[in-house]
Each structure stands twice: as structure tokens, then as C-alpha cells.
Amino acid sequence: MRPKKTISSWLNSRHQLILRNEENFAEKTSFAFSYSRLILFSMLAFLFMLLLSLFLVKTVLKKWFDPKYEQMVVNQQLYGLALKVDSLAMEVEHKDQFIANLQSVLRGDTTLLKNQKSLSNGTSTPGERPELNIAAGDSAFREDFERSDLSLITLTSSQSRSLRETYFFTPINGFISDRYDVRKGHFGVDVVSKTNEPVKSIADGTVVFSSWTQDAGYVMMIQHNANLISVYKHNAELYKKVGTFVNAGEIISIVGNSGELTNGPHLHFELWYNGNSINPEEFVTF
Numbered sequence: 001m002r003p004k005k006t007i008s009s010w011l012n013s014r015h016q017l018i019l020r021n022e023e024n025f026a027e028k029t030s031f032a033f034s035y036s037r038l039i040l041f042s043m044l045a046f047l048f049m050l051l052l053s054l055f056l057v058k059t060v061l062k063k064w065f066d067p068k069y070e071q072m073v074v075n076q077q078l079y080g081l082a083l084k085v086d087s088l089a090m091e092v093e094h095k096d097q098f099i100a101n102l103q104s105v106l107r108g109d110t111t112l113l114k115n116q117k118s119l120s121n122g123t124s125t126p127g128e129r130p131e132l133n134i135a136a137g138d139s140a141f142r143e144d145f146e147r148s149d150l151s152l153i154t155l156t157s158s159q160s161r162s163l164r165e166t167y168f169f170t171p172i173n174g175f176i177s178d179r180y181d182v183r184k185g186h187f188g189v190d191v192v193s194k195t196n197e198p199v200k201s202i203a204d205g206t207v208v209f210s211s212w213t214q215d216a217g218y219v220m221m222i223q224h225n226a227n228l229i230s231v232y233k234h235n236a237e238l239y240k241k242v243g244t245f246v247n248a249g250e251i252i253s254i255v256g257n258s259g260e261l262t263n264g265p266h267l268h269f270e271l272w273y274n275g276n277s278i279n280p281e282e283f284v285t286f
Contacts, residue, residue: 011036095275102276163228163273168202168284169249171232172267176286180279187277188231188270191286198251199267202230202284207244207252216268217258222246231270234262 017031174193178186201222208229209221216233220240223229236256240246257265271280 011039099275163226163278163283166203166226166283169200170285171202171230171269172197172199172255172286174267174286176281177266180277180281182277187272188233188268189280189286190266190268192264192266193255195255195265196236197255199232199235199253199255201246201248201250201252203228203248205230205246207240207242207246210238210240210242213259215259215261217262218253218256220253222252227274229272231268231272233268233270234259234266236265 012034014032014034017033019028019030020026021028172191172193174191174197176189177192178190180186180189203222203224205222205224207220208223209219211219213219218233218235218238220232220235220238221229222232232253234256235253236258237254238252239254240252246252255265255267262268269280269284271278271283
């Protein structure tokens with residue numbers, strides 16, 4: 001009578017898998033196994049593939065399998081843009097307030113400044129608007145001051161004191177044919193140089209304007225640190241496009257005679273600091 005097989009004996013029974021050559025039946029290799037080992041190795045392989053699949057789904061393949069991944073990325077981008085918009089809005093508000101104060105000073109209306117001073121000192125009361133009585137002598141003095149060289153030039157010079165410690169490259173070597181003069185609307189200097197002389201950037205910055213204009217011909221504007229913008233006009237050719245980062249001393253254009261408001265090859269160079277023009281000769285050596 002044959003003994004009855006149990007599950008344990010079936011699992012632990014040893015078998016051998018022999019691979020033979022089909023032509024001469026020569027034995028090539030053999031494998032010894034049991035059903036218990038085969039099941040164990042199968043389970044381990046399945047578990048390994050499962051863990052590997054979960055890892056790939058959570059990392060490399062996340063953006064394909066997770067429907068919330070794209071929304072999460074978009075939300076992060078929107079949050080970053082919102083922070084930038086808030087900071088830009090605050091900066092624009094501060095600049096608008098500065099421009100309003102400057103316009104009030106140039107018009108001779110110092111009521112706004114007095115109100116701000118009273119608020120800072122804590123002397124004003126709600127609903128109270130301090131009034132400023134200006135004598136006739138003060139008005140005459142203000143008119144003489146506005147006609148003098150100290151009006152806008154002194155104001156912008158006081159704002160640009162922090163730039164005096166910064167070293168700027170010379171945009172082009174030559175002699176100045178027309179100097180900075182706010183009274184006649186000349187907000188830069190005209191530098192006459194050799195033909196085809198390269199124009200260089202005075203400092204590191206990003207090109208914010210590079211195009212043709214009717215009056216100034218080929219114009220390039222570069223935004224530098226500390227709210228400083230340098231302007232290069234009447235170029236013969238522009239080498240940099242908008243959005244390009246340029247290093248200090250890097251060639252950006254060629255001196256020329258383009259535009260209607262020119263009478264010969266030269267570079268019209270301007271410096272603008274916090275929205276106000278400043279005398280380039282105070283900071284750049286030509």
C-alpha cells in the first residue's frame with residue numbers, strides 16, 4: 001500500500017530539472033529544487049517588484065501617475081508669483097510716493113512733507129491738516145533756487161552718494177563735446193570717439209531695451225544694481241538683445257551716428273538713478 005502524500009511532503013519533495021541537448025541528449029545543466037523553495041523565491045521576487053514599483057510611482061513616475069502632481073506644481077508656481085507681485089506692488093507704491101513728494105517739492109507745495117513730518121513726530125491730530133504760510137521772501141528765494149544749477153542737480157546728487165564708491169568701466173574713450181545740462185534738457189554727455197569704436201557696459205547688468213528709435217537711433221539700456229540704469233544712444237550696431245546679462249567692460253555696441261538728433265558719430269551716454277538723471281561725469285571717467 002502506497003503511503004498517502006501530505007502537503008508538507010509535497011512541498012519538501014526534491015526535484016531536479018535537467019537540460020539536455022536535443023540532438024545527442026547530452027546533459028548540459030541541471031537544477032535541484034523543491035516546491036517550497038520555488039514558492040518562497042516567487043514571493044520574494046513579487047515583493048521586490050512591488051516595492052520597486054511603489055518607489056518608482058512615488059518618485060520618478062509621480063508626475064505621470066499622480067493626478068495631483070501637476071496641480072501641486074502649479075500651486076507652488078502661483079504662490080511664488082504671488083509673492084513677487086506683492087513685493088513689486090510695494091516697490092511701485094514706494095516709488096509713486098517718492099515721485100509724488102518730488103513733484104510737490106518742485107511745485108513748491110510742501111504741505112505733504114509737513115504732514116508727514118507731523119505724523120512722524122506725533123504732533124498731528126485726526127482731521128487736522130497743518131497749513132504752511134509762505135512769505136513773499138521765501139517764494140522769491142524758491143524761484144531763484146529753481147532757476148539755479150542747484151535745483152534738480154543737487155537733489156539727484158544727494159541721492160546718488162552711495163554710487164560714488166562704486167567703480168564703473170569707461171563706456172568709450174574720447175572727448176566730451178556736449179556736457180550734462182538739465183536746464184536745456186540734455187540728460188547725458190556726448191562723447192566723440194574714433195569710427196567703429198566699441199562701446200562697453202559700465203557695470204554688470206541686464207539689457208532692458210535694445211532697439212531702434214526715431215530720434216536716438218539704435219539705443220540700448222542696461223539695468224544695474226541699486227536701481228541704476230545706463231543708456232547708450234546713437235549706436236551704429238547693437239550686439240545684445242533684451243534679457244541678456246552683460247558683464248562690466250563687455251562690448252555691447254559700436255559707436256555711430258544713427259537717429260535724427262545727431263550731427264556726427266558720437267555716443268550719447270546717460271545715467272538714471274532711482275528714476276532721476278545724474279551727471280555721468282561724476283561717476284565715469286571718459
